Amino acid sequence: MDREDRGAANWFAIGVLTLQWVLMLLPSHPWSQADFPINDDWAHQASVAALVQEGRFVIPDWTATNFLGLLIWGAPWGWLLQPSHEVLRCSGLLAGLLGVWACYGLMLEIGLGARLAMLVAACWAAHPLYLSLSASFMTDVPFITASVVAVWAMLRYQRLASVGWLVTALVAASWAMLIRQTGFSLFVAFAVAGALQPGRRQRYVAVSVLVLGLLLLLGYPWLLERLHLLPAMRHAASEQVRESLALPAGQVVLSVLNWIMRLGLYLGLGAALPLILLAARVNWSALTRRKLLVWTVVSLLVLVAGYALGSSSWRMPLLGKDLIETGLGQRMLHGKSATTPLLWRGWLVVTVLTVLASFWVLALIVPALWRLFQQKAWRRPAGYVPVALAIWLMLQVAPVLLLTSVYDRYVLPLQVPVLALLAWAWSSQALTLTATTGPVLRYAGTAIVLGASLWAAALMHDYFAWNRVRWQWLSDLPAQLGVAPDQIQGGFDYLAPLRYHGGVVQPHPDGWFREPTPYALSIGGPLKQEVLDTRPVDTWLPFSPNRLYLNRSAQ
Structure with a gap:
């Protein structure tokens, strides 16, 4: 595909993703007759209102995040219009759409074709938690968007050696870190992956990136403390980590394993639809009968294991807050009706498929990373992508595993690194692909995305x-x-x-x-x-x- 064709394909994809996003939002129209808070954004909106209406700079005591990046994003909306929940919710919806576009760009940069990258980004847009949290003024979606833009821009810098892309990556990573402290994982990922690359310039950039990250990590809270703006809840997460580490070693290990399993299932569920899209591109007839038989038997055994888990206490959803027994909605109100048979059995089906999807995510990613390690490929330019993605994921997962309470929305920032690693692992497999997507695959992919979008739109409504x-x-x-x-x-x-x-x-x-x-x-x-x-x-x-x-x- 020449440059002109690639440009046309990209604009087409952007248009389709934008249309999908708008159509998913229309039934719920969250920008009208909806001047009320969602989850924690009652505190975030008050901070924007204080800045716009009173000229006071306030970091809300309720937040444990850096928050400044979210305030910078929301304040112009308040100045131009008004600092209402409806207006600030629109800012979140725009951040969500930008995140979908960035996901498409990231998938392209990793190596997927334009059509497949568009379908994967469309599946990400239809993630019910991502869509619903976009319709709030929370830190989740703006943080994810800034992180994905940073990684996409850094990968383009590695390929093109353009200073402009490097600056874009660092600005986006800084914005992410000024929203949440875990944005530091981006700087570490860029620094480590860059330091392993050949060439003095790469090592110089790696050191510079790490220094910038450390300055933000240490300097920002120091400045807040000097200005007496440090929020009361600032150390809430670190207190939870200290509580966990104070437990006996055996309990710490069991707690970490528990969160790993729960998070792993949620991440597998989020990757289920992209997995189907990727599998549709494989020419299964080119595989040997022995391989097909082995993988079929293994998949059936995993399905049985998933049914066993779902029939016990490990039935989805395993984390509270936004996705619960009654569908999408926080546990904000007392009272809950008995779960209907339809819903109870539905979650059993979801659990079984989630276990299967989680298995295939591991089956693709782990062997690919192992080959990378065996071949010492991280020292070559092609190794930058998996090393940066793996470190980005691990450093974001680590603090979550030591918290005493983990909510389902905490999984969202982990989902894009998993999807990106999955795309990289799939593209690096020695699989025979179909020569063309063909009408059947195009229609199947469209049906998957359409079904997911309708489901997400109905939940949102x-x-x-x-x-x-x-x-x-x-x-x-x-x-x-x-x-x-x-x-x-x-x-x-x-x-x-x-x-x-x-x-x-x-x-x-x-x-x-x-x-x-x-x-x-x-x-x-x-x-x-x-x-x-x-x-x-x-x-x-x-x-x-x-x-x-x-x-x-x-x-």
Whole structure:
């Protein structure tokens, strides 16, 4: 494909990915009639509002992240329009779309063809957690976007030796690190992979990159402390790590193994659709019957193992927060209806397929990395890609494994390195590929992406449907009931702005903002209290909560 054809293919891919993103968002229209917080962004929005409306620079006490990069991203939106949740949510949606484009560019740079790279990026766009977190003003998606741009630009610098791409990579990596401290993994990955490359220039750039990363890592919190801007929750994650390391060695090992298995299954689930797309490009008829038989038998055994896990306590979802038994939605409200047979069996199917996908991710990546090690290929230019990707992934995984509580959204920053390593490993395998994608493969890939997009759009629609009903109801209830707003348990992000005060870092024994209240809203089923009223919710999926309940305590 010549340069003109590649340019046309790239613009076509960008257009398709943009259209997909917009169409997935249209049913939920999160930018209108949605001026309410999602998860932690009640604190983030307040920081932007303080800067735009009062000229005060505030790092919210609720955050444990560097946060500055998110404030830099959100402030122009607040100045140009207004610092409302709807406006800042649009900034998150744009960051999410930029991340999808960057994922496409990264897949191209690793070696996938334009059409396959577009399909993989489309699968990433349809990841339900990625789509839903884009519709918030949280650190997750902007951090991921900045990280993917940094890696993509650095790989282009390695190939083209262009200073412009090097500067782009460092700016994006710095932005990622000013959002979250784990952005330091980018600088280490670039430095180590570069130091292993031949040539004095590579080593000079590697040292410079590492120095820049260390300056940001150490200098930024030092500056915050001198300016008395260090947030109260700054050391919350490090405290969890210290608590974990204080346990007996055996418990630490078991805890780490537990998180490795759980994270591994989530990462395998996120790679399932790209795996199908990659497998469709293999000319299976060119493989020997013996190999086909062996891999078929192994896959069947893995499916049986997945069924055994799913039938026990290891049924997905294994991590709480955004993806739970009732579909997409935080555990913000008390009460949960009995899981329907359809949903319970559905999660069993998901668990089985997740185990199979996780196995194939390992089956592709581990042998490829082992060959790299055996052949000492990291010392050659081609070794830069896997070394940088592997270090990027490992350094982001490491701190998560020592936390006392891990939520499913923590998996998202790990997913792109896994997809990138998978693309690299697949392209390095000695597999006979089909000469052309052909109409059947094109239609199959399109059907996969279309199905994933519809699923993600439906989840998003239902998520915002019950949030709209909840917040509209909560706006009227205090006056109707004649009580103060904080006397209603309306969910985490409803009570948090009312009850959280800077410096308070310990939750109630029942959880954050779970203090007893006379009234409570519940979702998915009434509490064991007196039900005063209900409100219907217009949801699409059969297992989505379709009614909210107002409950009054018997006390």
